[in-house]
Amino acid sequence: MIPPWQKSASDKLDKMVQQNHLPHALLITGVDKIGKLNLTQNFIQKLLCPSSSCGTCEFCQSLQKDQPEEELGHSVLIRRSHYPNLIYCRTELNDSGSMSKEIRVDQIRAFCEVLSKTADSLQIGVIFYADQMNNNAANSLLKTLEEPRKNTLIILLAHNINLLPKTILSRCQTIHINPTYDQESADWLSNQITENTRDDFDSMQLLESSHGVPQKALDDLKGDYFLKYQSWQNLLLEIVLSPTKISNTDIFVDHELEVLKCLQHLLNEAIKIKVLDHEGANLELNQVVEKTSFNNLFKLLDDTNRAISMAQTTINIKLLLDNVLVVWSHITNLKKYPAITNIQEY
Ligand SMILES: [Zn+2]
Incomplete structure (x- = not known):
């Protein structure tokens, strides 16, 4: 489901597909918890499903089983989707059990290697978050971005594009998700709050206190x-x-x-x-x-x-x-x- 504040970003993506202008590399930006991964997963499902996210075909079913956010151990360089031509790359748990702060070059190498195999159907690689790549990792990715391949789509997600090298930015088409303060988002938020506590909160005020990030408002409420x-x-x-x-x-x-x-x-x-x-x-x-x-x-x-x-x-x-x-x-x-x-x- 596309929540209201992601709609305009989602429409822009749909338009690229309709007009046959889908680039080789997309960059999806926005503040923490604004829904970059959600937007990406929705978009991939629409791309692959023959009847635009029906929810029941083999593509939809395998994508819905994916849990890219799940934390996996140190040895996992990339993770495969239940859909065979989709891979994810993200920071991993390190040996001491805490989350690594950066995406390393060996992860990006493995990521690019998988994407370099020839395939008849679309291959997709998602990196979240690209602003966590260290310098070597970013350089390694750049080589792949410089030689785009047919049938390959790379999607980078980033909180802060200022942390990404300009050389990478210039190779990507950027889609930004804005914070939201409109009534539709406030209503969405209100619907997420359990009924017995809903009257205690003004959903517009909640949105404001979370600087326009509905998911942050929900998390704040839990604390x-x-x-x-x-x-x-x-x-x-x-x-x-x-x-x-x-x-x-x-x-x-x-x-x-x-x-x-x-x-x-x-x-x-x-x-x-x-x-x-x-x-x-x-x-x-x-x-x-x-x-x-x-x-x-x-x-x-x-x-x-x-x-x-x-x-x-x-x-x-x-x-x-x-x-x-x-x-x-x-x-x-x-x-x-x-x-x-x-x-x-x-
Ligand atoms: Zn489907």
């Missing part, structure tokens, strides 16, 4: 991330409406970066409400917007964005968050926006 996120957001709003609450921020400890992102989200929402000039669903946030100038909202958003970038450095993030929160707690009655200590151009 207690979403509940934590709600409590951070509530406390942030309490702080701005009654600044003395700033002395009681224990729940932020060890979650400083996430709290900054939560504040970033609130400020973005606040600016949206102010621009559209009609109230949002969050009553407390509406009160904040009413009392705060555009200028101060923008400036604090700017500083919060900077603080988030700086959080990746060795900066003392507790102090950074404290300094940002002092300004946030007074944002509704600031005469002059102050320079926040420790926040520099980054």
Whole structure:
């Protein structure tokens, strides 16, 4: 099944097939958990099944048995699909039982060797994730990409294309899956949540807290991330409406970066409400917007964005968050926006 936010990427793939423009190498990109492998498997099924993913023919049945995500041991260089002309390549468990961080050159060699055999029907090789290939592996793959063979399709999946050599990028046609914030995806999400808890959550808010990645929202719900996120957001709003609450921020400890992102989200929402000039669903946030100038909202958003970038450095993030929160707690009655200590151009 193609979920709503993968539809446009899926349509682009279908179009390539219909117009007979299927390239030798495809690159499917998007953030973690957005559904790159799901899209790929759906696409392969449509390619192979004679009646577009009927679900019952021999092709569909063998593909449905595949579990490429399953972790296999160190000696497994590539894995074969139940469909004989399809192979997968991914990181493997190393000898100590933890997941290897990179795809090695011997894996890519084995992958390319299988694909170099002549075949009458389409041969497909999938690498996930291509941005995990080490330099030697990438170089080895490049040779195969430079000499495309008839009847062969290589599909690379990647979270971050900046980690891939330009020489590889230039040989692939790229399809990107975007994060989603639309109602159709929110409804999809809502349908995935068990009925007895569905009323407890606003699926649009869930999507926002997971930065537009529905599967991440579901995983967050399984843990207690979403509940934590709600409590951070509530406390942030309490702080701005009654600044003395700033002395009681224990729940932020060890979650400083996430709290900054939560504040970033609130400020973005606040600016949206102010621009559209009609109230949002969050009553407390509406009160904040009413009392705060555009200028101060923008400036604090700017500083919060900077603080988030700086959080990746060795900066003392507790102090950074404290300094940002002092300004946030007074944002509704600031005469002059102050320079926040420790926040520099980054
Ligand atoms: Zn079928």
